[in-house]
Amino acid sequence: MLSLVAVSSHSSAESIDIDNYRQLVGDALIDEILHLSDGLKGLRLCNINATASGGGVAELLNREVPIYRALGIEADWRIIHGDKAFFEITKSFHNALQGSEFQLTDGVRQDYLEHNRTCAELLEVSYDIYVVHDPQPAAIRYFHRTRQDKWVWRCHIDSSSPNEQVWEFLRPYIEAYDAAVFTAEPFRPPDLRMDRVAFIAPAIDPFATKNIDLPQNLCRQAIADSGVNLREPLLLQVSRFDPWKDPLGVIQVYRLVKKQRPGVQLALIGAMAGDDPEGWDMLETINAEATADPDLHVFTNLTGVGNMEVNVFQRGADLVIQKSRKEGFGLVVSEALWKEKAVVAGAAGGIPMQFPKGYHQYLVSNAEECAAKLLYLLDNPDEVAAFGRAGRERVRAEFLLPRLVHDQLKLIADLLERGGAQTKA
Amino acid sequence: MLSLVAVSSHSSAESIDIDNYRQLVGDALIDEILHLSDGLKGLRLCNINATASGGGVAELLNREVPIYRALGIEADWRIIHGDKAFFEITKSFHNALQGSEFQLTDGVRQDYLEHNRTCAELLEVSYDIYVVHDPQPAAIRYFHRTRQDKWVWRCHIDSSSPNEQVWEFLRPYIEAYDAAVFTAEPFRPPDLRMDRVAFIAPAIDPFATKNIDLPQNLCRQAIADSGVNLREPLLLQVSRFDPWKDPLGVIQVYRLVKKQRPGVQLALIGAMAGDDPEGWDMLETINAEATADPDLHVFTNLTGVGNMEVNVFQRGADLVIQKSRKEGFGLVVSEALWKEKAVVAGAAGGIPMQFPKGYHQYLVSNAEECAAKLLYLLDNPDEVAAFGRAGRERVRAEFLLPRLVHDQLKLIADLLERGGAQTKA
Numbered sequence: 130m131l132s133l134v135a136v137s138s139h140s141s142a143e144s145i146d147i148d149n150y151r152q153l154v155g156d157a158l159i160d161e162i163l164h165l166s167d168g169l170k171g172l173r174l175c176n177i178n179a180t181a182s183g184g185g186v187a188e189l190l191n192r193e194v195p196i197y198r199a200l201g202i203e204a205d206w207r208i209i210h211g212d213k214a215f216f217e218i219t220k221s222f223h224n225a226l227q228g229s230e231f232q233l234t235d236g237v238r239q240d241y242l243e244h245n246r247t248c249a250e251l252l253e254v255s256y257d258i259y260v261v262h263d264p265q266p267a268a269i270r271y272f273h274r275t276r277q278d279k280w281v282w283r284c285h286i287d288s289s290s291p292n293e294q295v296w297e298f299l300r301p302y303i304e305a306y307d308a309a310v311f312t313a314e315p316f317r318p319p320d321l322r323m324d325r326v327a328f329i330a331p332a333i334d335p336f337a338t339k340n341i342d343l344p345q346n347l348c349r350q351a352i353a354d355s356g357v358n359l360r361e362p363l364l365l366q367v368s369r370f371d372p373w374k375d376p377l378g379v380i381q382v383y384r385l386v387k388k389q390r391p392g393v394q395l396a397l398i399g400a401m402a403g404d405d406p407e408g409w410d411m412l413e414t415i416n417a418e419a420t421a422d423p424d425l426h427v428f429t430n431l432t433g434v435g436n437m438e439v440n441v442f443q444r445g446a447d448l449v450i451q452k453s454r455k456e457g458f459g460l461v462v463s464e465a466l467w468k469e470k471a472v473v474a475g476a477a478g479g480i481p482m483q484f485p486k487g488y489h490q491y492l493v494s495n496a497e498e499c500a501a502k503l504l505y506l507l508d509n510p511d512e513v514a515a516f517g518r519a520g521r522e523r524v525r526a527e528f529l530l531p532r533l534v535h536d537q538l539k540l541i542a543d544l545l546e547r548g549g550a551q552t553k554a
Numbered sequence: 555m556l557s558l559v560a561v562s563s564h565s566s567a568e569s570i571d572i573d574n575y576r577q578l579v580g581d582a583l584i585d586e587i588l589h590l591s592d593g594l595k596g597l598r599l600c601n602i603n604a605t606a607s608g609g610g611v612a613e614l615l616n617r618e619v620p621i622y623r624a625l626g627i628e629a630d631w632r633i634i635h636g637d638k639a640f641f642e643i644t645k646s647f648h649n650a651l652q653g654s655e656f657q658l659t660d661g662v663r664q665d666y667l668e669h670n671r672t673c674a675e676l677l678e679v680s681y682d683i684y685v686v687h688d689p690q691p692a693a694i695r696y697f698h699r700t701r702q703d704k705w706v707w708r709c710h711i712d713s714s715s716p717n718e719q720v721w722e723f724l725r726p727y728i729e730a731y732d733a734a735v736f737t738a739e740p741f742r743p744p745d746l747r748m749d750r751v752a753f754i755a756p757a758i759d760p761f762a763t764k765n766i767d768l769p770q771n772l773c774r775q776a777i778a779d780s781g782v783n784l785r786e787p788l789l790l791q792v793s794r795f796d797p798w799k800d801p802l803g804v805i806q807v808y809r810l811v812k813k814q815r816p817g818v819q820l821a822l823i824g825a826m827a828g829d830d831p832e833g834w835d836m837l838e839t840i841n842a843e844a845t846a847d848p849d850l851h852v853f854t855n856l857t858g859v860g861n862m863e864v865n866v867f868q869r870g871a872d873l874v875i876q877k878s879r880k881e882g883f884g885l886v887v888s889e890a891l892w893k894e895k896a897v898v899a900g901a902a903g904g905i906p907m908q909f910p911k912g913y914h915q916y917l918v919s920n921a922e923e924c925a926a927k928l929l930y931l932l933d934n935p936d937e938v939a940a941f942g943r944a945g946r947e948r949v950r951a952e953f954l955l956p957r958l959v960h961d962q963l964k965l966i967a968d969l970l971e972r973g974g975a976q977t978k979a
Contacts, residue, residue: 135844135852136781145779182856191857195781338776338863344769351763351862354570356561356620400858419560427560431607432616433825435860437776438763 130253131207134181136194145195150531153335158531165538166200168547175256176206179219179265183402184369185331185460186262186285189533192334196534205256209248209266215240219265222299225292226264226284227373227455233294242268245302249273258541261306268302279544282306285331285457287316287478307544312458312479327540330479331458332533333467333524339436340467343444351438352445356426361392362507365446367439367464370399370411373455375475377411378496380418380425382452385500387424390507394424396442401429443468448506448513452499453477463528466520471513473502483528485519555678556632559606561619570620575956578760583956590963591625593972600681601631604644604690608827609794610756610885611687611710614958617759621959630681634673634691640665644690647724650717651689651709652798652880658719667693670727674698683966686731693727704969707731710756710882712741712903732969737883737904752965755904756883757958758892758949764861765892768869776863777870781851786817787932790871792864792889795824795836798880800900802836803921805843805850807877810925812849815932819849821867826854868893873931873938877924878902888953891945896938898927908953910944 151159174197178186190206197204211219218237225231249272258279261269263286270280282303288296288311296318303309308325311317317326333340353359364383368374376397383395397415401408412429419427428434428442443449449465449472456478463483465472474480476492484492491506493499506513576584599622603611615631622629636644643662650656674697683704686694688711695705707728713721713736721743728734733750736742742751758765778784789808793799801822808820822840826833837854844850853859853867868874874890874897881903888908890897899905901917909917916931918924931938 132841133845135841145781182854187857336775336779338779338866339858341772341776341779343772347766347768350761351766354761354763354766356570400856402856416557416560420558429607430855430858430860431825431827432612433764433855433861433864435855435863436858437862437866438860439858441763441862 131177131209131248131251132181134190134206134208136191136206145199147196147200147531147534149336150529153525154529154531158535162200162531162535162538165535165542166202168542169538169545170201172202172258172541172545173256174202174204174541175254175259176204176262177209177252177259177266177269178206178262179209179211179216181206181208183400185457188460189331190262192337192530193534193537196530200534200538205254207252209244209269210251211244211248211265215244216265222264222295223286225295226286226288226299228290228292231292231295233298238298245269246272258545260537264299267299271302271305279308279541280306281540281544282309284309284311284316287312287455287457288318289315291318308540310540313482316478325544327536329533329536329540330482330528331460332528332530333460333463334530335467337436339440340464341440343437343440345444348441348445351441355428356423357394357396357445358392358424361394361424362390362447363445364393364395364448364450364503365398365442366395366450366452367398367443367461368451368453369405370397370401370408370415371405372407372411373453375452375454376415378499379450379452380415381496382450382499382503383425385496386503386507389504392424393507394426396426396428396446398428398434398439398442401431439464440468443470446470448473448503450499450503451475451480452493452496453480456480459483463524466517467524467528469514469517469521471506471516472520473499473506483523485516485523488516488519491516556602556634556673556676557606559615559631559633561616561631570624572621572625572956572959574761575954578950579954579956583960587625587956587960587963590960590967591627593967594963594970595626597627597683597966597970598681599627599629599966600679600684601629601687602634602677602684602691602694603631603687604634604636604641606631606633608825610882613885614756615687617762617955618959618962621955625959625963630679632677634669634694635676636669636673636690640669641690647689647720648711650720651711651713651724653715653717656717656720658723663723670694671697683970685962689724692724696727696730704733704966705731706733706735706965706969708735709741710737712737712880712882713743714740716743733965735965738907741903750969752961754958754961754965755907755953756885757953757955758885758888759955760892762861764865765889766865768862768865770869773866773870776866780853781848782819782821782870783817783849786819786849787815787872788870789818789820789873789875789928790823790867791820791875791877792823792868792886793876793878795822795826795833795840796830797832797836798878800877800879801840803924804875804877805840806921807875807924807928808850810921811928811932814929817849818932819851821851821853821871823853823859823864823867826856864889865893868895871895873898873928875924875928876900876905877918877921878905881905884908888949891942892949892953894939894942894946896931896941897945898924898931908948910941910948913941913944916941 194204245268249269260281262283310327366379419425449470451474453475458479619629670693674694685706687708735752791804844852874895876899878900883904
């Protein structure tokens, strides 16, 4: 059987309650969610993805699944099995959907399909609806030849200009689904032919440990304790140590800023996964820079830095950087904006859509531009404050968990024709 | 060169300041530390161990080194290089010093010595004093044939009844040191022949993110959000998923308690390391139990649980378990006692010495006994409160960072004959 992921079951139903969000997102949205979920009570929903931890999809499912359960939907989350070679293939597919080069061989095709066939056989338990995330398990639907259930492919990748060879290979397996969901309309591959395509952006949970309100004095104390000088400005990037997130570029930006503002400090926070040799090499490079520079701070989950420390640093930083070259959505941008931080970020993937109106000049495309924007903001605290306020309001209106839950439930209700008008794309 | 570990440099000297601890440990101890460090200003001190993250030694060095630097000592922390085979050997040596079986072959001896010889050659930079931690790099002193410096071997393991073969192999390399330090007198191998042996227990830092005061409402909110029902009791063990820490035994204990108290919940928090296949297997077993039991919660650094979340759970738990079979010191016991928690623990290694007087009946040797003590405490909140107060006072008096810093500086001053009388063992 495909492994179930243990998520908080909230048998108490005290803590995870959609009503808690009313104060933040308003009654209309919550009432609509309750109306939709009334029609879906007892529905058996299965999310399938590649990993229970690491990256945005696992983070989203960790927050979504408990909410669905609290709403009376029997939501599960299962992960596929695979060996190292398979996950190397799917990592390449991920990059290829973002447009990278990749040489698709017959061996790769066969390995991918064999793994998906096995996973489909291992699925065993049956559900009313399946939501399959990203390319790794995308062909499961093809091999799971049932017709009474509904299948949604949820793509978290900016696949607007995919590598043609990989996309042509995957396309028939994806077109076997009842619906596909992309983060935004521009992310849809141009030649995808499906009756139903929806666009649903991810969201952050304001009540998660990573976003929960924290006393300012606690943040200052914890940051000072980690060696940061509170009297000098602190720049922050929170991201995996991955070339797409460009941490080495961030160090370059920091050095440019430091020429003008010698006291400036940079904190890089990144989670490491056991199976990512590229990440380990990059961490070594970054650590070598950090040992030589007392103003460059590097923190990882290996030394006990978790979600609450990320929260602390996001609240305590003077300016937040997200210098991504490619990005699915970039949840970390919404996290920082929610904490009223000014963010200077790469204009990649879902980042621009998160920026508040009037602040798109802080989307940058190279290190020099990034450094210049940071220096400008360091000199203009009023702009920083206004940006922060506008950012929080944008996230409140568009990127909090209830909006995501609503959109997903609406799609499911439409697919199952349980109330609500159908939308076709 | 052996890699330097980046630790907070505290150029600001605002946050890490030994004076901050006066309120907790009193003036006499702090004044003595300042007196000792006056005599050691500019001293070049090098700590050498096997890893920059994971486990108690890395945690201690992360807290100690910044304090030494703030005191004017030029303290560094370097880690040795080694391949997988070498670290498997040294893991076996670690277990063998704790008394495990191990077949010492010529190949193992040679591999161990070759790695230590290489590390000694890579050391390059010279220091006034070296503190080498645990068996992994123990033979470096033998290969680094200098005589103007001083060398301390710091053993964090309960090596009171070591595997004879491994101990006989390591002994001459250890006896080449100027001093050896054990956590407590009973941990010293009986036949170690050295002029100077000191006994210094580890300590926790009350200002570290893991121990810093947190508002009770924040702890409750974060714990509830993670799926725990605050209206029912929560048991907690924080430990690596390692047979010595016996997490599966803890689950067995929890099930015994649950027979009498059906609402009881268990949270297991463990950090995973990339290179520990045994830990991954154990996590899989534990996760399988957790998916089937909504009252069993499992958290790891992989899903963003870090030091501050550990702090939150230690403060929010009703009772803390530390069911170790073998233990070096067991810092986590002091962490819990400092938060005024009643702890039911295995009578292993350094755990008993941390327990306050009058509460040694909560040291247990099997699951049934552990469950019985937990049930008793669940029924006797006054005992829990008194235990917690006594525990905090014991930690305050014996196991906070300044006492450790004092003892280490005293040993160093004695070795260098810079003030203070010499102590011989």
